[in-house]
Amino acid sequence: xxFDYFLIVxxxxxxxxxxxxxxxxxxxxxxxxxxxxxxxxxxxxxPIHHPFNTMMxxxxxxxxxxxxxxxxxxxxxxxxxxxxLFSFFFLLLIPMIRALKGSVETASFLSSGIIYxxxxxxxxxxxxxxxxxxxx
Numbered sequence: 001x002x003f004d005y006f007l008i009v010x011x012x013x014x015x016x017x018x019x020x021x022x023x024x025x026x027x028x029x030x031x032x033x034x035x036x037x038x039x040x041x042x043x044x045x046x047p048i049h050h051p052f053n054t055m056m057x058x059x060x061x062x063x064x065x066x067x068x069x070x071x072x073x074x075x076x077x078x079x080x081x082x083x084x085l086f087s088f089f090f091l092l093l094i095p096m097i098r099a100l101k102g103s104v105e106t107a108s109f110l111s112s113g114i115i116y117x118x119x120x121x122x123x124x125x126x127x128x129x130x131x132x133x134x135x136x
Contacts, residue, residue, distance in 0.1 A: 004052045008059045009087040015041065015060035016083030019067030020076055034064040058104060059090050065108040078115050086111035 015037060022033035041060045045053055063083045074082060089107035 004050075005091060007052060008056050008091060009084065011041070011056040012059040012063035012087040012090065013080055013083045015063035016067035016079050016086070017076055019064040020069070020079045023068070024071050030068050034068050037067075038064050059087060062086055062090060062104040062108045065105060066112050069112055073116055074112065074119075078119060082111045082115040085114060 019034050019037045022028045022037060023030055026033075028036065038057075038061050042057050045057060050056075063086055066082045066086050067079055069079060069082075086108050089111060090104070094103050094107060
């Protein structure tokens, strides 16, 4: 059971980072990179008869949406962190909100947004509020 969850998290990480690298280092367009990566992963895992096979494929698809971010917003390390957060959302929250259509897309958006917000908040320059300081 734990190994199955590890496979889902690993496929999510590979999906996000793989899509990100295909876009920014191989020159694919955003949507084509995500589609090609997902189709290749589904083609490679199709012959494997494993109970969590469809969940791994769905996690890869959702993480490829995380990997579609721009380089100026998130680097590959932050994309990896967002994919791990997405995998957490995917494993814990999506089974609870199956009635909500687009829950995979919502989880990928939330994970990217949370990581982007945390990195922007944590690396913000301190504000010098003394009245004698010149304006910037």
